[in-house]
Amino acid sequence: xxxxxxxxxxxxxxxxxxxxxxxxxxxxxxxxxxxxxxxxxxxxxxxxxxxxxxxxxxxxxxxxxxx
Amino acid sequence: xxxxxxxxxxxxxxxxxxxxxxxxxxxxxxxxxxxxxxxxxxxxxxxxxxxxxxxxxxxxxxxxxxxxxxxxxxxxxxxxxxxxxxxxxxxxxxxxxxxxxxxxxxxxxxxxxxxxxxxxxxxxxxxxxxxxxxxxxxxxxxxxxxxxxxxxxxxxxxxxxxxxxxxxxxxxxxxxxxxxxxxxxxxxxxxxxxxxxxxxxxxxxxxxxxxxxxxxxxxxxxxxxxxxxxxxxxxxxxxxxxxxxxxxxxxxxxxxxxx
Numbered sequence: 001x002x003x004x005x006x007x008x009x010x011x012x013x014x015x016x017x018x019x020x021x022x023x024x025x026x027x028x029x030x031x032x033x034x035x036x037x038x039x040x041x042x043x044x045x046x047x048x049x050x051x052x053x054x055x056x057x058x059x060x061x062x063x064x065x066x067x
Numbered sequence: 068x069x070x071x072x073x074x075x076x077x078x079x080x081x082x083x084x085x086x087x088x089x090x091x092x093x094x095x096x097x098x099x100x101x102x103x104x105x106x107x108x109x110x111x112x113x114x115x116x117x118x119x120x121x122x123x124x125x126x127x128x129x130x131x132x133x134x135x136x137x138x139x140x141x142x143x144x145x146x147x148x149x150x151x152x153x154x155x156x157x158x159x160x161x162x163x164x165x166x167x168x169x170x171x172x173x174x175x176x177x178x179x180x181x182x183x184x185x186x187x188x189x190x191x192x193x194x195x196x197x198x199x200x201x202x203x204x205x206x207x208x209x210x211x212x213x214x215x216x217x218x219x220x221x222x223x224x225x226x227x228x229x230x231x232x233x234x235x236x237x238x239x240x241x242x243x244x245x246x247x248x249x250x251x252x253x254x255x256x257x258x259x260x261x262x263x264x265x266x267x268x269x270x271x272x273x274x275x276x277x278x279x280x281x282x283x284x285x286x287x288x289x290x291x292x293x294x295x296x297x298x299x300x301x302x303x304x305x306x307x308x309x310x311x312x313x314x315x316x317x318x319x320x321x322x323x324x325x326x
Contacts, residue, residue, distance in 0.1 A: 031124075
């Protein structure tokens with residue numbers, strides 16, 4: 001297991017987990033979300049191959065209602 | 068020109084809607100349809116599993132011809148706003164960004180310095196930048212010179228319903244601007260939107276006044292009519308004011324007297 005920070009909270013994940021794996025874990029696999037890893041935007045085509053590492057800072061964002 | 072032009076984009080509606088504060092998603096969608104708007108604002112937040120059933124992007128996708136204008140609300144400085152804009156563009160595919168930096172939740176007044184800095188950077192990156200600003204003609208001109216696609220001065224504080232408290236300043240902004248001036252924030256009733264259009268605004272952005280109405284869809288339609296009326300009236304040429312009465316009927320008497 002390794003530890004990452006996901007949306008501000010520490011989380012233990014399996015070694016070798018990809019961004020897509022994380023999206024499935026949090027129920028965001030079918031949503032229109034943006035993913036930022038260590039300040040870099042991760043485009044959809046890269047999410048199945050990008051393996052997360054210890055201490056990665058991951059942000060998953062989506063649109064909500066706002067004025 | 069009968070269409071609203073922002074950059075190279077044109078919109079047949081001059082009413083822009085915010086999507087916040089509606090009681091539920093259906094109410095928001097009904098109001099958007101009733102308004103005839105083609106441009107709506109959305110905000111960026113961390114993904115929340117509990118919102119899965121109400122994915123906003125999917126809901127808005129059901130309305131044809133709708134363009135998203137993400138805002139940078141939540142950003143407290145220029146760097147955060149620029150970051151939010153980059154992520155929002157990836158997510159929406161829209162070139163529009165409403166730069167909105169209001170660090171003090173007590174009054175939500177836009178920070179002019181951070182707003183200018185973020186807008187300048189984003190305009191240089193080919194965003195269509197629509198900054199939410201205090202009604203300051205000097206700042207508005209500086210933002211135009213920095214490459215913004217429009218400026219959006221506040222009528223009064225966000226969500227306050229205090230109407231066009233800054234009307235005289237907005238008139239000065241309009242006089243000096245060659246980009247669209249759009250009143251954003253504070254409007255309470257359609258008559259105020261109509262007044263903003265008569266004044267020379269190219270569009271108005273409304274959220275709370277519609278979302279907080281007892282019947283949001285009906286209020287959205289009312290705002291749409293008011294915006295059209297105001298624009299049409301301005302195009303028709305509004306008569307000048309006079310300091311004294313000017314008769315509309317002949318003043319000659321008609322019962323046994325000659326003038």
